[in-house]
Amino acid sequence: MSSQVRLKLLPSARCLFDEPVQVKVAGLRSRQVVTMRARSTDERGMVFSSSATYKADGSGEIHLDRDPSLSGSYIGVEPMGLLWSMKADRLHKRFQKNNSLNPHVVKFSVEEGEGRTLAEETNERLLIRDGVGRIPVKEGNVRGVLFTPPGDGPFPAVLDLYTFGGGLSEKRASLLANKGFVVLTVALYGHDDMPKDIKEIHLDYFEEAIEFLRKHDKVGGKGIGIISLSKSGDLALSAATYLSGVEATVWINGHSANTIFPLYYKKSLLHPALLFDTGRIIPSESGASIGKYAMNNPLLEENKASLIPIEKAKGPFLFLSSEEDMNWDSKTCMDMMVERLKHHGKDNFESMCYPRAGHYLEPPYGPYCPSSFHGLWGQRIQWGGEARSHAAAEVHMWKKIQEFFRTNLSCDEEINNNSFASS
The missing domain is CATH 3.40.50.1820 (Alpha/Beta hydrolase fold, catalytic domain)
Known part of the structure; x- marks a missing residue:
């Protein structure tokens, strides 16, 4: 991974399942084109994933709530697109997350070229909050x-x-x-x-x-x-x-x-x-x-x-x-x-x-x-x-x-x- 590229999940990498997160990337080259990916596994071990192509701004940053996806699982400005567009690796499979004690763990990554990972971050999406x-x-x-x-x-x-x-x-x-x-x-x-x-x-x-x-x-x-x-x-x-x-x-x-x-x-x-x-x-x-x-x-x-x-x-x-x-x-x-x-x-x-x-x-x-x-x-x-x-x-x-x-x-x-x- 590149030490200068940073992937941030705001306000925190740990949130509730039904809460949005801001996904931001910094440290890229000006106008650099990269692939953003999300990957998760449900309770049955089924893998779900999504990807979208983005171009950094002049400062080498990408904000998913501001910048459009150019291609991939979705197109356009979709702040939570990497989550809702995830698909199972096999056809006709529904995402299963039924036990509230098991969070929805999503790994976000930034890649370039032939899949070289520049940065990654894990989003832990809880079904049950502390004290419930x-x-x-x-x-x-x-x-x-x-x-x-x-x-x-x-x-x-x-x-x-x-x-x-x-x-x-x-x-x-x-x-x-x-x-x-x-x-x-x-x-x-x-x-x-x-x-x-x-x-x-x-x-x-x-x-x-x-x-x-x-x-x-x-x-x-x-x-x-x-x-x-x-x-x-x-x-x-x-x-x-x-x-x-x-x-x-x-x-x-x-x-x-x-x-x-x-x-x-x-x-x-x-x-x-x-x-x-x-x-x-x-x-x-x-x-x-x-x-x-x-x-x-x-x-x-x-x-x-x-x-x-x-x-x-x-x-x-x-x-x-x-x-x-x-x-x-x-x-x-x-x-x-x-x-x-x-x-x-x-x-x-x-x-x-x-x-x-x-x-x-x-x-x-x-x-x-x-x-x-x-x-x-x-x-x-x-x-x-x-x-x-x-x-x-x-x-x-x-x-x-x-x-x-x-x-x-x-x-x-x-x-x-x-x-x-x-x-």
């Missing part, structure tokens, strides 16, 4: 992980339905806890001593999780918030509709009907499952298919029993959809729910659609995933969207979610009095 508690939960039927901000509280509480399939993801829950929320993320199956698969879902499980949160000594307010994604979106809608104690619900690229599995409550069937037709899954030359049109139409008479009567919910909704979701037609589902609420004289909702964004809207600055294996479809599926637009949508969405919960989750003391609110 992480407690595995095995209480009654509930299995998950509870995250608590430091201090006595009271804090607003959120139930995170991030994952639907086997296993458990802590990423979104821990990042919300960093902001001053008590967050419980739960698994439905395939975790700990839970069954490996299921054929039906019982709303009682979520009722138990809600009561667990409400009784926690750090939780204030009358009720809790719920945040969802994909299939768990309709579970969040059902919880908000049928269960007490749900004050605010975030729905991200979900469905308006109960999908895939029949839903029960108190041993009685609430909604049959809206199913899908694999014959409507469209193959593509990329090796990943389009599932957008596979779900059956919930408005047909034979499927109407699967529709969730969200007009009965008391708390507000935040609907967030992606215009180019290729997993299923979440934009149409959102429009359907907005129309339903308006028809019943309801205005307890906000809705937003992100152009050119794909299905997996997550906390920002992780690698964009265009396609990966879909457990329910049983094949590789395109998630849709375009990387740059998707990354911008995630930044906006993440702020919007926090604002929505702070506004709508009542608490005995204002969350804004807590130092985490502005973090």
Whole structure:
């Protein structure tokens, strides 16, 4: 490495996963052309990387928040482009970072010529900040992980339905806890001593999780918030509709009907499952298919029993959809729910659609995933969207979610009095 070339990550090389960093290079020759690279490994050992070509200014400096990439994984001024544009070394692989104790470690480097490294720096991107508690939960039927901000509280509480399939993801829950929320993320199956698969879902499980949160000594307010994604979106809608104690619900690229599995409550069937037709899954030359049109139409008479009567919910909704979701037609589902609420004289909702964004809207600055294996479809599926637009949508969405919960989750003391609110 060149002793005079310096790569700086500001304000620090150690930050939270959802925080931006300023990447600057100094000590280059005037107008020198170099390649900037980022490289990381996820929890499965899958390597993700990106690169971009930059030209130094007259002083031999490059600032990623000022200077455009000339070629590579992205083009133009993109301060965090090296992060969101990282791709797996193999096709159809999604970035996995589910354990909050494992930071996202990214090695940035500056290279010239045939890959000669001039400078490098490591960015440690934490999922959980100092002082946030992480407690595995095995209480009654509930299995998950509870995250608590430091201090006595009271804090607003959120139930995170991030994952639907086997296993458990802590990423979104821990990042919300960093902001001053008590967050419980739960698994439905395939975790700990839970069954490996299921054929039906019982709303009682979520009722138990809600009561667990409400009784926690750090939780204030009358009720809790719920945040969802994909299939768990309709579970969040059902919880908000049928269960007490749900004050605010975030729905991200979900469905308006109960999908895939029949839903029960108190041993009685609430909604049959809206199913899908694999014959409507469209193959593509990329090796990943389009599932957008596979779900059956919930408005047909034979499927109407699967529709969730969200007009009965008391708390507000935040609907967030992606215009180019290729997993299923979440934009149409959102429009359907907005129309339903308006028809019943309801205005307890906000809705937003992100152009050119794909299905997996997550906390920002992780690698964009265009396609990966879909457990329910049983094949590789395109998630849709375009990387740059998707990354911008995630930044906006993440702020919007926090604002929505702070506004709508009542608490005995204002969350804004807590130092985490502005973090």
